[in-house]
Amino acid sequence: MLSPTRTRAMLLASGAAIAGLLVGGLSAGVSHAADNEGCRPDGLYKTAGVDVPYCSVYDAEGREKMGADHQRRVIGYFTGWRTGKDGTPAYLANNIPWSKVTHLNYAFAHVGADNKISVGSDGVNNAATGMTWPGVAGAEMDPALPYKGHFNQLTKFKKQYPNVKTLISVGGWAETGGYFGDDGNRVASGGFYSMATNADGSVNQAGIDTFADSSVEFIRTYGFNGVDIDYEYPTTMKDAGNPLDWQLANARRPGLVQGYAALMKSLREKLDRAGAADGKHYLLSVAAPSSGYLLRGMETFQVQKYLDYVNIMSYDLHGAWNEYVGPNASLFDDGKDGELAAAGVYSTSQYGGVGYLNTDWAYHYFRGSMPGGRINIGLPYYTRGFKNVQGGTDGLWGKAPATTCPAGAGLTKCGDGAVGIDNLWHDKDTAGVESPAGSNPMWHAKNLEKGVVGDYVTTYGFPANTTLTGTYVRKYDSTLVAPWLWNAQKKVFLSTEDEQSVAAKADYVVDKGIGGTMVWELAGDYAYNAAKGQYEVGDTLTDTMYQKFKSASPYGAKKAGTTALPTQAVDIKTEFTEFKLGDSNYPLTPKLKITNNTNATLPGGTEFRFDYGTSAPNNASDQSGFGTTVISSGHTGNNVGGLKGDFQRVSLKLPAWQTLAPGASVDLAFNYYLPVSTPSNWTVTISGTTYALLGDLARGTTPVQPGGTQPPTTPPTTPPTTPPTTPPTTPTTPPTTPPGGTCTNPAYVAGTIYNSGNVVSHKGRNWKAQWWTQNEEPGTTGDWGVWKDQGAC
Structure with a gap:
């Protein structure tokens, strides 16, 4: 759930793009640098026939250039609804710690009813393109730009901080399956669900192309560096995502993953073509779920090859959608997660004791198919919390069952979410009533911890004489890397983040070679105002990460692990297909389809090897006689305190009687027990020679046919000898020795x-x-x- 805190005022949608007005115009010089391919990140899809100007963003190792003091990303979501116009504290572009972030994702644009990207109708009430803030120091408009609002401010500050990149984020929890109209009412247009997938489950390519074309025009118009897709969620798991979208989404579940993949492929290709024309590479990212439950229904997350990087929403791992009290965003599993224990995850042998509701598990899920540097872990600058907690240790792993659930939540059983002063950033349900969730900015949580009632509470509807009940005591679990506040009198549990947990997560990012962090959302960070004796909006947590990252070693830029892949790659396609839907997909038993696109027949016994992430235990197998065996384990046993390695390496072989002719395919039934992203780092050994596969999109590989290299793409320097214009004289007597030798060599036999x-x-x-x-x-x-x-x- 990417946007957990959204009142109607916060959700004010805003203005359409001003067609034809380009920020700064197109680049005068189009890049055709010969080394562009040398800057392509490992594993990133390249649009055929396009000279993508990767070197405008990446260095010769395929690492993103972000400034000398930014070795890792700090991506902050900047939301459009904290304008201050509703009386609550504003968070504007001038409040962003520009020197400490690397990327900003503006939340949110949406998919309009016409399938085009939109921020609503233009006008003075449009926060994105029309609103102004007279008298606010730092929020003055840049008069050189043809639009106002947040977009004007972002462009203005980017001139001062040219290393910071901005992306337009589309969707989010509230606007994946619809959008908020100018009148404030939600339009159930179908959003991503209907734009990318038809009612019969087929791919809606026309809708996708409309959206992708409009996205290119949008970022050119408003000066963004790319597009961030927050589609929540293209999964086959029934009743996933916003309950308001269930009726439409559930009918399309069988085709959502395919529609998602087609959408990301079209966006990648259209952004690549636009970037080649404009002389700059445009970024494409997604906000990806971290829950093993949601990912189970997303097949092998086939879209990662189209992404510059993935932002993992490694938060909302526990909350009031059920009764199990736990941390919002723990780094590790501790083997005691109440929700997982109730589901038998720790006691069922096939799971290997691997708990999958933590950041480390989610990172390893994506590491199985991507370099660490193309992955960013998510941190919440907001709380989740419960009241009336029963059992547990200071509330942790207790239960908080509710007797009724919020209207419109689609739930018949839920948790007892904290309310009132413990729920400052609350949503409202469909009846306009506060949704219990224990959702607060971190600056408010810090004040609760100190027993302080901040002077801002009146702007959220609380009286000036508000007092706190009980004491909020900070607790910390070093195994989980999770702090929380526990109010024993009220039985309130609020899951938090602070300097200790954020520093530990930053160290984890550095140690693992991860690309960086993503934050939802910047307005929740804090600083202490000594004059007032209270915490307010600040940049303490963001600065903690900046300080950790500024002198860190470069992030991991290679998809493979410690063993380098062969430099010669053959065109043998591998794909996982025929996943079962929803709750029928356990264990996961897709078909692995191998297609031989070379011009040589693969003999029986040809061996394939590949890696899958340690997000799944080392017990993969097949049911088709291919002898699937895990030959090297990156991790065994439970994952308390973190998974030890990144990959499980698998071997399988064509059966001795099974050859694979050019153009032919073979299927085998694969079997595993926890979700993995697309298996990668493939090799195939043919007649004693080992090759990589082209589908891994690895840097520095050369396409070959088995046994040798491809013919050169340019003709040889010396042309072949011109044939004579007249035929040679035919001898009347054959020579004693036939030219070229005798036919004593064995005759060619087909099939040999x-x-x-x-x-x-x-x-x-x-x-x-x-x-x-x-x-x-x-x-x-x-x-x-x-x-x-x-x-x-």
Whole structure:
């Protein structure tokens, strides 16, 4: 749930793009640098036929350039609704700690009823493009820009901080399946669900293209560096996402993953083409779920190859949607999670004791298919909390069942969320009543911890003489890396973040080679106002990360682990298909489809190896006789305190009787027990030579055919000898020794396997194999093919 705190005032949607008005115009010089491919991040999809200007954003190692004091990302979500116009504290662009962040995601644009990106109708009440803040120091408009609002401010400050990149975020919890109209009412348009997926579950390519084209125009118009997609959620798990969207989304569940993949592919390709024209690479990212439950229904998260990086929403791991009291965003599992224990995760052997509601598990899920540097972990600058907690240790792992659930929540059983002074940033349900959630900015939580009633409470509807009941005592679990406040008198549990937990998570990012952090949302950070004796909006937590990251070593830029992959890659496609839907998908038993796109037949016994993330235990198998075996374990046993390694390495082989001809495919039934992202780091060993696979999109690999390299893309320097204009004189007597040798070499036999160096005779000529081959007739493979003509016999 990316935006847990949204009142109607906060959700004021805003203005459409001003067509045709380009910020700063297009780049005068289009990049055609020969080394652009050398700057492409490892594993990132490249649009065919496009010279993508990767070097405008990435260095020669494929690492993002963010400034000398920013070795890791600090991505902050900047929301459009904290304008101050409703009387609550404002958080404007001038409040952003610009020198301490690397990227800003503006939340939110939405998918309009016409499938185009939108921030609503333009006008003076449009926070994105029309609103102004007269008299607020630092919030003055840049008069050179043709639009006002937050977008004007973001562009203005980016001139002062040119290393900071901005992305437009689309969707979010409230606006994935619809949007808020100018009148404040929600329009149930279908949003992402209907834009990307038709009612019958098929891909809506027309809707996708409309959205992608409009997104390119939008970022050009308003000077953004890219697009961030917050689609919550394209999963097959029933009743996932906003309950207001369930009726429409549930009908489309079988096709949501395919629609999501098609959407991200179209966005990547259109952004690449626009970037090539504009001379700058445009970024594409997503906010991804971290819950193993949601990810179980997202197949193998096939979209990661299209992303510059993924932002993991490693928060909302526990909250009042159920009765289990636990931390909002723990770094590790402790083996005691009440929700997981109730589901049998610790006691069912197939799970391997692996708890999957923590940041470390989510990181390893994505590490299985992406370099650490293309992954950012999420941190919440807001609390989650319960009241009337029963049991547990100072509330931790207790229960807080509720007797009634909020209207419109779609739940028949839920948790007893904290309310009132313990729920400052609350949503309202469909009846306009406060939704119990224990949601507060961290600055308010710090004041509760100190027993202080901040002077801001009146702006949230509390009387000036408000007093606190009981004492909020800070607790901390070092195994979980999770602080919380416990009010024993009220039985209130509020899960928090502070300098200790954020510093530990920053150390984790550095130690693991992770790309950085993502924060929801900047307005929740705090600073202490000594004059007033209270905490207020500040940048303490953001500064903690900045200080940790500014002199850190460069992040991990390679997808593979400690073992380097071969530099020669062959075109053999692997994909996981036929996932079962929803609650029928345990264990996960997709088909692994292997397609041979080379010009050589793969013999029986051909071995494939690949990695999958340690988010799943090392007990993968197959049901098709391919001998799937985990040959190297990155982690075994429970994951208390963190998973030890990144990958489980698997071997499988074509059965001895099974060959795979060029263009042919074979399926096997794969089997595993916890979600993994797309398995990667593939190798195939053919007749003793090991190759990588082109589908891994690894840096520095060369496409080859089994046994040798591809023909050069340019003709040889010396042209072949021009044939004579008249045929040679035919001798009346044959020579004693036939030219080219005798036909004493064995005759070519179709179906036989030939290796590099084998010589055969065929149709009066001798032929030498340049590499492994089968069922390729000599004389038919061309000048650059497997068979080299040795002359007549």
